[in-house]
Amino acid sequence: MSDMILFGAFPYVAVALLISVGIYRYCVDRYSWSSQSSQFLESRVLFWGSVPWHYAILIILMAHFLAFLFPSGWGVLLGRPIRLYLLEVTGLGLGISTLIALALLIFRRVLNARVSVVTTIVDWLVLAALLLQVATGVYIAFTLRWGSVWYLHTATPWLWSLVKFDPQVQYLAALPAVVKLHAFNAFLILAIFPFSRLVHVVSVPLSYLSRPYQVVVWYRERRAG
Amino acid sequence: MNIRAQVSSVFHLDKCIGCHTCSIACKNLWTDRKGAEYMWWNNVETKPGTGYPTKWEDQERYNGGWERSGSQLNLKLGGRASLIGKIFHNPSLPTMDDYYEPFTYRYSDLTSAPAGDDQPTARPVSMVSGKPMKIEAGPNWDDDLSGSNIYAANDPGVVQLSVEEQQQLFAIEKMVFFHLPRICNHCLNAGCVASCPSGAIYKRGEDGIVLINQDKCRGWRMCVSACPYKKTYYGWSSGKSEKCILCYPRQEAGEAPGCFHSCVGRIRFLGVLLYDADRIESAAMQGDKELVAAQREMILDPFDPQVIAEAKRSGVPEEVVKAAQKSPVYKFVKEWGLALPLHPEFRTLPMLFYVPPLLPVLSMDNLGKQKLADDFFTTLERARLPMQYLAGLFAGGNEEEVKAVYRKLIAVRLQRRHLSVGDLSAEEAAKACAAAELNSETVDAIYRMTALTRIKERIVIPPMLREQAIEAGMDPEQYKQEMGFGSRLPPKRRW
Numbered sequence: 001m002s003d004m005i006l007f008g009a010f011p012y013v014a015v016a017l018l019i020s021v022g023i024y025r026y027c028v029d030r031y032s033w034s035s036q037s038s039q040f041l042e043s044r045v046l047f048w049g050s051v052p053w054h055y056a057i058l059i060i061l062m063a064h065f066l067a068f069l070f071p072s073g074w075g076v077l078l079g080r081p082i083r084l085y086l087l088e089v090t091g092l093g094l095g096i097s098t099l100i101a102l103a104l105l106i107f108r109r110v111l112n113a114r115v116s117v118v119t120t121i122v123d124w125l126v127l128a129a130l131l132l133q134v135a136t137g138v139y140i141a142f143t144l145r146w147g148s149v150w151y152l153h154t155a156t157p158w159l160w161s162l163v164k165f166d167p168q169v170q171y172l173a174a175l176p177a178v179v180k181l182h183a184f185n186a187f188l189i190l191a192i193f194p195f196s197r198l199v200h201v202v203s204v205p206l207s208y209l210s211r212p213y214q215v216v217v218w219y220r221e222r223r224a225g
Numbered sequence: 226m227n228i229r230a231q232v233s234s235v236f237h238l239d240k241c242i243g244c245h246t247c248s249i250a251c252k253n254l255w256t257d258r259k260g261a262e263y264m265w266w267n268n269v270e271t272k273p274g275t276g277y278p279t280k281w282e283d284q285e286r287y288n289g290g291w292e293r294s295g296s297q298l299n300l301k302l303g304g305r306a307s308l309i310g311k312i313f314h315n316p317s318l319p320t321m322d323d324y325y326e327p328f329t330y331r332y333s334d335l336t337s338a339p340a341g342d343d344q345p346t347a348r349p350v351s352m353v354s355g356k357p358m359k360i361e362a363g364p365n366w367d368d369d370l371s372g373s374n375i376y377a378a379n380d381p382g383v384v385q386l387s388v389e390e391q392q393q394l395f396a397i398e399k400m401v402f403f404h405l406p407r408i409c410n411h412c413l414n415a416g417c418v419a420s421c422p423s424g425a426i427y428k429r430g431e432d433g434i435v436l437i438n439q440d441k442c443r444g445w446r447m448c449v450s451a452c453p454y455k456k457t458y459y460g461w462s463s464g465k466s467e468k469c470i471l472c473y474p475r476q477e478a479g480e481a482p483g484c485f486h487s488c489v490g491r492i493r494f495l496g497v498l499l500y501d502a503d504r505i506e507s508a509a510m511q512g513d514k515e516l517v518a519a520q521r522e523m524i525l526d527p528f529d530p531q532v533i534a535e536a537k538r539s540g541v542p543e544e545v546v547k548a549a550q551k552s553p554v555y556k557f558v559k560e561w562g563l564a565l566p567l568h569p570e571f572r573t574l575p576m577l578f579y580v581p582p583l584l585p586v587l588s589m590d591n592l593g594k595q596k597l598a599d600d601f602f603t604t605l606e607r608a609r610l611p612m613q614y615l616a617g618l619f620a621g622g623n624e625e626e627v628k629a630v631y632r633k634l635i636a637v638r639l640q641r642r643h644l645s646v647g648d649l650s651a652e653e654a655a656k657a658c659a660a661a662e663l664n665s666e667t668v669d670a671i672y673r674m675t676a677l678t679r680i681k682e683r684i685v686i687p688p689m690l691r692e693q694a695i696e697a698g699m700d701p702e703q704y705k706q707e708m709g710f711g712s713r714l715p716p717k718r719r720w
Contacts (some may be wrong), residue, residue: 009474029720031440031465033440034442034443034464035444035445036464037275037444037459037464039315039320039446040318040321040446040461041320041321041353043320047316050313051313080371084309087320113353113356114321114326117353117355119498195720197720199720205422205424205445206309207310209305209309211424213419215426217429
């Protein structure tokens with residue numbers, strides 16, 4: 001029963017919050033949409049935390065998404081042991097980097113007086129949830145080897161069942177508690193997402209690559225004489 | 226031709242007394258709130274000096290402005306992709322320590338301290354952390370401190386001078402300085418606009434004011450680095466960048482910007498310039514020493530019938546062309562060639578111009594006596610404030626541009642001396658005019674505009690034609706410490 005609530009119902013609540021609150025916030029209070037960078041207040045430690053954190057977590061997230069979206073392709077990719085080893089080792093390395101980087105970022109927020117002032121309760125909540133997520137992730141990678149393969153037979157079908165509005169929680173039921181925690185916490189982060197600074201994730205400024213350098217805005221139509 | 230109008234300004238540095246009234250007016254209007262304490266949209270620097278933030282002119286450190294590479298103009302901060310790659314950590318971002326940690330004093334301790342033998346004191350506390358702190362810097366920390374081997378000697382412009390020139394500059398009892406008030410230059414080729422990954426910064430087509438759309442800003446803070454003048458500021462509490470708005474709400478109501486209106490020395494002139502927007506890139510591509518001339522070339526004569534016709538075709542309203550004809554800035558910059566842009570070599574085409582200061586130049590070897598014209602021209606080269614320093618500030622190193630301005634300023638001074646004191650012959654004054662290539666009517670007009678004009682002549686705001694200006698129905702006082710006009714939510718972090 002608790003599995004059903006945690007893995008069958010809660011993901012819907014989380015995604016519903018993500019979308020509805022996200023849209024509401026974007027429409028009503030767009031001013032609040034910011035990365036809330038604290039580099040201005042402290043720059044040196046941030047470099048060693050923020051850069052590895054962002055690049056590593058982006059790659060790890062991408063791997064999770066790819067295995068969910070293209071399970072057969074992912075399976076083929078891991079067909080050879082050498083590729084499997086390589087992926088597992090890379091994943092573990094990146095996971096450890098995120099863990100160290102996040103720890104650094106958390107210490108920075110605690111120890112630097114200026115940065116701790118601009119840290120809200122929601123910020124702490126986000127940091128705690130992210131720490132739990134990467135810690136359980138690294139722990140799973142260490143103790144329950146070949147996660148990149150068994151993910152295809154557990155998480156992928158479970159996630160697809162959620163997409164099809166037919167939650168099949170039995171895919172997760174038999175897994176160790178730490179994996180369940182990792183799965184639940186993932187959706188918890190999605191639920192916190194629209195209430196926090198995490199919204200900056202959807203503002204990746206890719207349009208910058210193609211826009212002209214100078215931007216001129218006319219308030220009135222230019223009426224050619 | 227693509228003619229646009231630009232609200233531009235001239236600051237007459239000979240008239241600046243360094244009182245900081247402009248800074249205070251601006252602060253009270255716009256940046257008197259949490260996260261904005263350190264933002265001085267208008268500040269006044271002592272030159273030679275390190276400025277605010279410290280050594281802002283040193284682009285090897287901050288990577289602001291543009292660079293030429295081949296036939297292209299690139300942001301010194303990096304190409305588009307490399308810029309996006311830096312959003313997680315921008316290595317060229319100045320931090321709070323490059324400005325100062327804002328502080329206040331615990332004034333309440335003065336009245337609430339228990340009775341004792343000692344005078345109660347108001348301890349300084351940080352406005353960031355709220356903790357007691359030692360004040361080590363401020364927005365004008367080196368105010369009037371010329372000759373200082375901590376500040377003036379580290380001025381990026383002074384560092385480039387010869388040892389001899391530096392010694393001359395700092396000789397005891399011969400110290401020299403002038404004030405340099407700075408606001409956003411509302412550049413034509415703005416670095417901040419070009420660097421914003423979100424595309425939140427834009428130039429208003431009608432008047433050329435550069436603004437940051439607060440709802441679009443995501444706090445990637447590239448603008449802070451890319452502006453070579455360091456006139457965009459990151460709001461450490463709101464997570465948004467902010468900059469001088471040239472008091473557009475005031476201008477839309479027909480009022481002068483706060484800093485202009487409050488200027489005690491009446492050094493500030495404001496007016497419209499018409500320019501050809503198609504020439505922006507080619508002007509910004511010129512060699513360092515040709516930049517001033519190229520920028521002057523872009524500015525068009527509002528009396529020229531062809532320009533008037535083209536302006537009409539480009540959609541510049543007739544009233545704006547009329548305002549351009551009355552513009553004091555046009556006179557100073559183009560007609561008289563007296564005002565120069567600050568650091569044109571940053572290639573942003575700044576639209577705030579400065580009349581360089583004459584007094585610190587002239588007082589070389591001045592034993593309380595005015596000198597004759599001949600003397601001036603021979604001493605200009607040996608001036609107390611090296612021409613090279615001034616050329617580095619106002620002409621991309623082109624000494625000829627600066628000298629030409631000084632010859633004109635000297636001609637004005639000598640003609641007035643002749644007319645008002647009379648100890649100088651008409652021939653001397655005429656000789657100075659000839660050397661400056663000015664006729665005596667123009668000299669008189671320059672004198673009039675510099676010294677005698679009232680606010681309506683100094684500040685000619687074009688009609689901004691916003692019939693339904695939001696602020697018409699709002700009480701500005703009510704919005705103090707708020708975001709400003711038109712925003713419905715206060716600039717506080719809510720999420």
